[in-house]
Each structure stands twice: as C-alpha cells, then as structure tokens.
Amino acid sequence: MDLTYSTYLHLDRLLALQEPRSRPPEHDEMLFIVVHQAYELWFKQILHELDSVRAPFRQDSVDERSIGTAVARLQRVVAIQKLLIDQLRVLETMTPLDFLDFRDFLVPASGFQSLQFRLIENKLGLRPDTGGQADPAAPEGRLTPAARDAFQASRKEPSLFALVEKWLERTPFLESPGYQFWESYESAVDAMLASDRRTIETNPTLSPTERAVQLAELELTEKGFAAVLDEATHERLRTEGRRRLSFRATQAALLIHLYRDQPILHLPFLFLTTLVDIDEHLATWRYRHALMVHRMIGAKIGTGGSSGHHYLLGTVERNKIFTDLYNLSTFLISRSALPTLPPEVERRLGFYYPRE
Ligand code: HEM
Numbered sequence: 415m416d417l418t419y420s421t422y423l424h425l426d427r428l429l430a431l432q433e434p435r436s437r438p439p440e441h442d443e444m445l446f447i448v449v450h451q452a453y454e455l456w457f458k459q460i461l462h463e464l465d466s467v468r469a470p471f472r473q474d475s476v477d478e479r480s481i482g483t484a485v486a487r488l489q490r491v492v493a494i495q496k497l498l499i500d501q502l503r504v505l506e507t508m509t510p511l512d513f514l515d516f517r518d519f520l521v522p523a524s525g526f527q528s529l530q531f532r533l534i535e536n537k538l539g540l541r542p543d544t545g546g547q548a549d550p551a552a553p554e555g556r557l558t559p560a561a562r563d564a565f566q567a568s569r570k571e572p573s574l575f576a577l578v579e580k581w582l583e584r585t586p587f588l589e590s591p592g593y594q595f596w597e598s599y600e601s602a603v604d605a606m607l608a609s610d611r612r613t614i615e616t617n618p619t620l621s622p623t624e625r626a627v628q629l630a631e632l633e634l635t636e637k638g639f640a641a642v643l644d645e646a647t648h649e650r651l652r653t654e655g656r657r658r659l660s661f662r663a664t665q666a667a668l669l670i671h672l673y674r675d676q677p678i679l680h681l682p683f684l685f686l687t688t689l690v691d692i693d694e695h696l697a698t699w700r701y702r703h704a705l706m707v708h709r710m711i712g713a714k715i716g717t718g719g720s721s722g723h724h725y726l727l728g729t730v731e732r733n734k735i736f737t738d739l740y741n742l743s744t745f746l747i748s749r750s751a752l753p754t755l756p757p758e759v760e761r762r763l764g765f766y767y768p769r770e
Contacts, residue, residue, distance in 0.1 A: 436516040442508045443516045449505045450525075456494050457530035463487045464537045464574060471577035475584070481681045488688040495695035502699075502706050510710050517717070524718025529561040536568040538692070539575025539735050541658070556718055575658075575735055578689065582663035585670070587679075590759050595669050596643075598753045603639050606751045607632070642668075642745045659738035671742055672752055676763035686739055693736045700730045 415421065431451065434443040467487050470480035525531070532554075557565055572580075588595045614620070614628045641647045642664065651657040659667065667686060674683035704726035707716070716722040734740075755763070 434516070435519040437519075440512070440516040442512040443519070445505065445508055446513075446516070449501060452501065453498060454528070454530055456498055457528070457534060460491050460494055460534055461530060461537065463491050464534065468537065468572070468574055468577055471574075471581055472572065476581055478681070481685055485681065485684050485688055488685070488692060492688065492691045492695055495692065495699065499695065499699050499702055502702050506706055506709070510712075513710055517711075521717045522719070524556065524716055526556040526716070526718035526720065527558070527561070529557060529564060532557070532565050533568050535733070535735075536565070537571070537573055538696075539573030540733055541735075542569060543655075574689070578686075579659055579663045582666040582670075583660060585666035587759070587763065588662075588665055588669060590756075590762065593756050593759050596665055599668065599672070599747075600643055602747055602751055602753050603643065603745075606747055607636055607639065610635075638744055657738060664738065664742075667739060667742055668745060671746060673755070673763065676755075676760070677765045678763045689736050690739050693734055693740075697730050697734055700726065700733065704730065 432444060432447050434447060436443050467484045470476050554562060554565060610632055614625060614632060641651060645661045648657060648661045670679050670682045670686060673679050704723055707726055708723040711722060714722055
C-alpha cells in the first residue's frame with residue numbers, strides 16, 4: 415500500500431480512540447477526551463526530549479556540544495509547556511454544569527493516574543518525599559500495578575536534577591593555580607556587606623529607629639550569605655530539607671551565574687536558566703489547573719479521591735524541583751562588585767582563535 419498522510423500517521427487508529435461514555439451522549443465529553451489525549455501526546459514528546467537530554471549527562475564528562483543540544487531541546491519543552499497552559503482555556507469553554515452532565519461517567523478515573531505526568535516529574539527530579547505525600551490519596555497509590563512498576567523504575571534512574579548536580583560538581587573552573595573562586599567570592603561579599611553597613615551607619619537622613627531597622631535587615635542578609643558561604647551550615651540546611659543541591663554544585667552554579675559573560679560559561683548559564691524556566695512553567699500549569707478545577711468543581715473532592723482544589727494548590731510550591739537554582743539570585747553580587755578574574759583564568763574561560 416502506498417504511504418499516505420493517513421497511513422503514515424495511523425489516523426484510522428488515532429481517530430477511533432475518542433469514545434465518550436455518557437448515555438445519552440453529552441456534547442462536551444468529546445472536548446474533555448480530546449483535550450486530555452492531546453495532553454498525553456505532548457507528555458510523550460516531553461519525555462522523549464528529557465530522555466535525550468539526560469543521556470549525555472550520564473557520561474563522566476559532558477561534551478560541550480551536548481549542552482547546546484540540551485538547551486535547544488529543553489527550550490522546546492518550554493514551548494510545549496506554554497501550549498499546555500494555554501490549552502486549559504479551550505477546556506474552560508465548557509461550563510461547570512456541562513461538566514456535571516458527564517462527570518459521574520468517569521469516576522474513579524482521574525489525572526492523578528496519568529503515568530506520563532508522574533514520569534515527567536520523576537525524570538526532572540521531583541523529590542520522592544514531596545509528590546502528594548501531604549494528601550492521604552498519594553498519587554502513586556492511584557496508579558495501576560503496571561504503571562506503578564514503570565513509576566518505580568523511573569525513580570531509580572538518575573533524574574535530570576541528580577545529573578546536573580554531578581555535572582556542576584565537576585566544573586573545572588572553581589580553582590586554578592593561584593585562584594580560588596570561593597575565596598574571591600567570599601572577600602567580595604564581605605566588602606559589599608561592609609560597604610552596606612557603612613552606608614547605613616553614616617547616612618545622615620536616617621532617624622535612629624530607621625537606622626536600627628535597616629541594620630537588623632542587613633543582619634538577616636549577612637546570615638543568608640553565611641549560610642551559603644559555610645559548608646557546615648549548608649549541610650545542616652540540606653539535612654533539614656531546606657537546601658537540596660550539594661555545596662560544591664551550588665558553588666559552581668554561582669560561578670556560572672556571576673561570570674556568565676565569559677564565553678565558556680554562557681551556554682551552561684543558558685542551560686541552568688532553562689531548567690528554571692521548565693520548573694516555573696510546570697508550577698504555572700499546576701496553578702492554572704488548580705484554578706480551573708476550583709471553578710469547575712468548587713470545593714468538591716476530586717474523582718481520584720483527593721481534596722481537589724486544595725490538594726492541587728499545595729503542589730504548586732511543594733513540588734518545585736530546581737528551587738536551589740531560583741535561590742541563587744539571593745547570593746548574586748552586582749557586576750561592579752565582582753572581583754576581576756586573573757588574566758590566566760580569563761584566558762581559560764574565553765574562546766581564542768589563532769591568528770595567521
Ligand atoms: C474539567 C477539567 C478537570 C478537572 C475538574 C480536573 C480535576 C482534577 C482533580 C480534582 C485532581 C486531583 C486528583 C483527584 O482527586 O482527582 C486532578 C489532578 C490532576 N489532573 Fe486534572 N482536572 C481536569 C482537567 C485536567 C486536564 C486537561 C489534565 C491534563 C492532562 C489534567 C491532569 C491532571 C493531573 C496530571 C493531575 C495530578 C496532579 C498532581 O497530583 O500533582 N487534568 N485533576
């Protein structure tokens with residue numbers, strides 16, 4: 415048989431897969447099914463991208479070219495996520511009353527049971543102790559036995575978070591002969607905080623109360639910096655679950671952010687930024703979905719048995735994956751306060767073309 419548009423895409427099978435269950439048939443159930451199926455197709459594409467991005471990071475050293483490809487593919491994931499957030503608007507053309515007309519026909523099925531959604535979370539690196547644990551109906555328990563096996567297997571693979579952490583730990587630029595990034599960063603932070611203190615103490619326009627308030631705020635900033643500068647404090651925060659990224663990986667991520675104008679660090683910077691983009695779009699989808707659910711079913715429990723809107727809202731903050739990368743902004747210092755790199759280090763971070 416000749417290859418045609420239809421046979422290449424298996425449209426006969428694909429278009430036979432929409433089977434509304436309502437009797438008599440309710441008009442909007444078709445929309446509900448098509449939207450969910452479209453989501454699952456896009457989830458499939460996201461998993462395809464995430465698997466390909468993780469592959470080179472499993473090696474001991476990552477070829478620089480793989481970072482460029484990783485950035486391009488992760489930016490594709492972000493483009494898909496934007497589409498997925500927007501797709502909720504199509505579903506919202508269905509009114510809550512229209513939904514009620516067929517909701518009972520799909521109980522106890524629920525988005526809770528979307529294996530691909532859980533795989534995306536796991537492959538990105540959702541902490542095992544966050545996914546739905548605050549709710550009695552933890553998502554894993556809602557999966558079929560076969561899906562649960564795939565879910566467990568995905569937890570055993572190194573997640574993108576874990577692979578990125580290892581890659582950051584291997585960053586070669588943290589120390590060179592005669593240069594320690596951390597020492598130079600620490601002295602720049604000390605100088606910046608001392609200058610802030612002087613400004614507050616000598617500012618003639620401040621009343622004693624205003625000065626005291628500003629000094630108290632500065633002390634909080636100093637404590638914040640102490641937490642990133644001191645390894646023991648960092649490790650304590652990690653055991654308390656308030657930090658996740660290792661100390662060395664955090665140092666490397668900071669170096670990349672602070673010196674991102676150096677040619678060799680630009681792509682790694684873009685890579686880390688795209689990871690935050692993905693996390694932010696996932697959180698945005700969670701929030702938009704929670705709002706839609708509130709509007710659609712009010713305070714009712716979900717068909718999967720969770721508290722519904724309330725449970726979903728809780729996942730927005732709790733299920734962020736790259737929180738440590740967001741938090742890096744706390745520890746940035748302005749370009750003007752940044753120590754200049756020794757010429758030898760700057761040479762290592764640049765691209766140089768031999769002249770004829
Ligand atoms: C009328 C539209 C929708 C309603 C009323 C709705 C309702 C809910 C509710 C109440 C939950 C919490 C679990 C439960 O108790 O069932 C949930 C979870 C979920 N829904 Fe929806 N949903 C809708 C549309 C969608 C769409 C279009 C998708 C796209 C795939 C989706 C994907 C999910 C996912 C992945 C979860 C699990 C979230 C998590 O545990 O973090 N839902 N949904």
